[in-house]
Amino acid sequence: MHMLVCGGTGCRASASDAIVETLKSELAAKGMENEVQVIMTGCFGFCEKGPIVKVLPDNTFYTQVTPADSAEIVAEHIVKGRKVNRLLYTDPENKQHISDSKHMGFYKKQLRIALRNCGVINPENIDEYIARDGYQAIGKVFEMGAQAAIEQMKKSGLRGRGGGGFPTGLKWEIASKNHADQKYVVCNADEGDPGAFMDRSILEGDPHSVIEAMTINGFCIGATKGLVYIRAEYPLAIKRLQIAIDQAREYGLLGKDILGSGFDFDMELRYGAGAFVCGEETALIHSMEGERGEPTVKPPFPAESGYLGKPTNVNNVETFANIPVIILKGAEWFSAIGSEKSKGTKVFALAGKINNVGLIEVPMGTTLREVIYEIGGGIKNGKKFKAVQTGGPSGGCLTEKHLDTPIDYDNLLAAGSMMGSGGMIVMDEDDCMVSVAKFYLDFTVEESCGKCSPCRIGNKRLFELLERITKGEGTMEDLDRLRNLSEVIKDSSLCGLGQTSPNPVLSTLDNFYDEYIAHVTERKCPAGQCKSLMQYVVDQEACVGCTACARNCPVNAIAGDRKKPHVIDTSICIKCGACIEKCKFNAISIQ
Amino acid sequence: MSHIKVELKKEDVAKIKEICKAFNNNPGELINVLHKAQSYFGYLPAEIQEVVAQELNIPVAKVYGVVTFYSFFTMIPKGQHPISICTGTACYVRGAEKVLDEFKRILSVSVGETTPDGKFSLSCLRCVGACGLAPVVMVGEKVYGRVSPDGVKDILKEYE
Numbered sequence: 001m002h003m004l005v006c007g008g009t010g011c012r013a014s015a016s017d018a019i020v021e022t023l024k025s026e027l028a029a030k031g032m033e034n035e036v037q038v039i040m041t042g043c044f045g046f047c048e049k050g051p052i053v054k055v056l057p058d059n060t061f062y063t064q065v066t067p068a069d070s071a072e073i074v075a076e077h078i079v080k081g082r083k084v085n086r087l088l089y090t091d092p093e094n095k096q097h098i099s100d101s102k103h104m105g106f107y108k109k110q111l112r113i114a115l116r117n118c119g120v121i122n123p124e125n126i127d128e129y130i131a132r133d134g135y136q137a138i139g140k141v142f143e144m145g146a147q148a149a150i151e152q153m154k155k156s157g158l159r160g161r162g163g164g165g166f167p168t169g170l171k172w173e174i175a176s177k178n179h180a181d182q183k184y185v186v187c188n189a190d191e192g193d194p195g196a197f198m199d200r201s202i203l204e205g206d207p208h209s210v211i212e213a214m215t216i217n218g219f220c221i222g223a224t225k226g227l228v229y230i231r232a233e234y235p236l237a238i239k240r241l242q243i244a245i246d247q248a249r250e251y252g253l254l255g256k257d258i259l260g261s262g263f264d265f266d267m268e269l270r271y272g273a274g275a276f277v278c279g280e281e282t283a284l285i286h287s288m289e290g291e292r293g294e295p296t297v298k299p300p301f302p303a304e305s306g307y308l309g310k311p312t313n314v315n316n317v318e319t320f321a322n323i324p325v326i327i328l329k330g331a332e333w334f335s336a337i338g339s340e341k342s343k344g345t346k347v348f349a350l351a352g353k354i355n356n357v358g359l360i361e362v363p364m365g366t367t368l369r370e371v372i373y374e375i376g377g378g379i380k381n382g383k384k385f386k387a388v389q390t391g392g393p394s395g396g397c398l399t400e401k402h403l404d405t406p407i408d409y410d411n412l413l414a415a416g417s418m419m420g421s422g423g424m425i426v427m428d429e430d431d432c433m434v435s436v437a438k439f440y441l442d443f444t445v446e447e448s449c450g451k452c453s454p455c456r457i458g459n460k461r462l463f464e465l466l467e468r469i470t471k472g473e474g475t476m477e478d479l480d481r482l483r484n485l486s487e488v489i490k491d492s493s494l495c496g497l498g499q500t501s502p503n504p505v506l507s508t509l510d511n512f513y514d515e516y517i518a519h520v521t522e523r524k525c526p527a528g529q530c531k532s533l534m535q536y537v538v539d540q541e542a543c544v545g546c547t548a549c550a551r552n553c554p555v556n557a558i559a560g561d562r563k564k565p566h567v568i569d570t571s572i573c574i575k576c577g578a579c580i581e582k583c584k585f586n587a588i589s590i591q
Numbered sequence: 592m593s594h595i596k597v598e599l600k601k602e603d604v605a606k607i608k609e610i611c612k613a614f615n616n617n618p619g620e621l622i623n624v625l626h627k628a629q630s631y632f633g634y635l636p637a638e639i640q641e642v643v644a645q646e647l648n649i650p651v652a653k654v655y656g657v658v659t660f661y662s663f664f665t666m667i668p669k670g671q672h673p674i675s676i677c678t679g680t681a682c683y684v685r686g687a688e689k690v691l692d693e694f695k696r697i698l699s700v701s702v703g704e705t706t707p708d709g710k711f712s713l714s715c716l717r718c719v720g721a722c723g724l725a726p727v728v729m730v731g732e733k734v735y736g737r738v739s740p741d742g743v744k745d746i747l748k749e750y751e
Binding site: 009010012013014047048050191192193194195196197200201232233234270271272273274275276287289290291292293308349351352353357358389392423425427431436439440443449554576577 | 618619620621622623625626656657660661662663664678679680681683684685689692696716717718719720721722723724725727734735736
């Protein structure tokens with residue numbers, strides 16, 4: 001028997017390592033420590049219900065487990081064979097317990113290729129990866145030869161999962177044709193898009209798949225050195241990747257003459273230091289060289305002149321995670337999944353105002369509605385869906401009318417957003433879309449590297465315009481200015497950051513123009529988010545004079561005698577909302 | 592540049608030199624050197640940058656340029672308990688801003704500052720990837736999930 005405990009960052013924050021310890025000690029107390037193995041795995045994906053404990057072979061899926069539950073799980077399930085019902089997932093519709101994750105709405109529509117081993121194997125043990133066909137693909141590539149492997153990659157239709165969607169096979173072919181004494185393979189693990197955590201989960205849950213894929217990549221293009229550019233903010237991913245590299249070296253799967261093929265390949269880690277622009281490949285390369293991470297004009301492309309001026313192939317973590325499976329199962333198998341121009345699956349980090357926050361993987365071509373309502377379980381607290389933001393700071397906000405759009409690179413682009421790295425943030429009726437646009441611009445202004453002026457200055461001006469509008473000081477001309485300036489920034493910026501940074505503004509202007517108008521002409525925020533446009537008012541009829549609001553007001557803005565209606569002095573009020581929370585008579589409202 | 596004047600002790604200078612040496616005084620390893628130096632000293636004041644520049648044989652301006660470019664590097668010492676509020680999108684839509692305001696109000700410091708007693712410093716970070724627990728706050732290495740403005744007092748109490 002096996003007990004798998006989720007060891008992803010999210011579940012560890014909820015004490016999953018303590019669960020491992022208590023499970024082990026409970027088992028030891030029953031003398032069963034040799035019969036039942038407790039394994040810490042990578043992320044199961046269902047972060048909303050974490051920490052997760054899965055019992056094999058009967059596939060029982062326990063949710064929101066605490067260390068205190070360990071005794072009961074061991075005593076009941078392991079010893080007596082009775083499932084602990086109160087820890088099972090409850091179907092929100094029919095209130096039935098579901099014990100096997102296969103039957104949960106969250107997992108039913110998923111197809112896990114890049115995440116195939118996450119939550120299944122112990123990422124710190126190379127043997128478990130090998131037992132799941134690990135390191136077979138590299139052997140197959142040695143047999144078929146570099147050219148044939150590149151052909152397979154091209155035929156598979158795999159496109160870069162970091163956001164741009166460039167065909168991976170083509171990228172490899174270009175790098176393979178450039179001759180040099182040294183070439184490099186780089187894995188972009190600088191996941192900077194706020195709200196996306198798939199790369200981290202893959203590195204934490206299945207680091208060997210990335211190592212194997214980079215070795216395959218190295219063999220195909222003739223590179224003997226691999227570098228992983230990883231965020232320093234991901235200590236667990238760094239630790240597990242380093243363990244995996246050491247184990248691969250020990251097994252002769254990295255180093256000299258791998259599997260007797262005569263091919264040498266080794267890799268090392270390079271740490272990012274917190275700069276969103278370093279997701280752009282030329283900026284990333286400069287950062288690895290110890291410079292400021294500023295992008296340069298392409299061409300020359302990294303495939304020609306990259307790290308230290310040598311031909312370099314840069315791919316993203318999720319792209320790499322797909323590769324060993326494509327080689328093993330063949331290009332035809334992979335290209336049969338997905339939509340016409342986007343093959344395979346895509347991992348999305350589903351977050352925001354949604355019931356089932358988590359990491360999901362679905363075939364390309366799945367609709368937003370299926371993702372949000374069937375997998376995501378709909379909007380939190382029964383609120384109304386308003387928008388879904390895809391593609392992070394480079395993407396846009398899509399609305400109700402886009403819900404039946406099949407998700408792929410081209411459809412999202414046509415709808416005014418983009419795939420990006422796969423962040424998907426769901427918003428409800430309480431979110432102000434002008435504020436959301438401002439939030440993203442705030443991010444871009446901070447993260448712009450400052451090299452080209454459209455991005456450095458233009459985005460700052462966009463931010464200021466949005467700030468004016470959210471303060472109720474905007475004019476109709478400002479709305480035109482927003483659009484014009486956005487177009488100019490898109491057309492004239494140097495790299496992908498600036499070329500896409502106005503997308504949140506443009507897509508909200510397109511889809512939520514009414515809301516902008518309300519801010520400008522009526523000086524009102526329909527969602528009730530913009531503080532400057534709100535006023536707290538006590539309903540003189542409903543107020544019974546209990547003084548609860550006045551006692552809790554942090555700035556003493558509320559006056560009134562006991563048992564008499566109170567009044568808020570709006571010149572002092574900081575609009576913190578404490579009074580509304582404390583009022584038991586619903587007498588205070590925002591106007 | 593920051594106005595904090597730091598007297599480096601002899602052994603501090605030796606430590607910086609040792610870190611640079613571990614990377615063969617290679618200017619291409621500047622970021623790795625700075626990572627190591629910051630994890631040892633806690634921050635990177637101008638004086639440390641000067642020694643690094645000298646050892647790697649590059650202008651101080653270049654070191655300063657790199658330190659100020661990346662948000663991970665800091666020239667101000669962090670508090671004994673560094674508090675980071677995640678302001679990634681998932682946390683933002685679940686109310687991170689209100690949590691941040693509450694920290695600012697109670698501690699009377701702005702983002703990027705340290706309390707006068709050196710106990711707490713306040714900063715924002717972009718996504719720790721625990722979006723299921725949004726909004727998320729980190730104090731040192733410890734992650735607090737589903738934090739509400741009301742819960743801020745209780746978090747701070749743990750460190751008193």
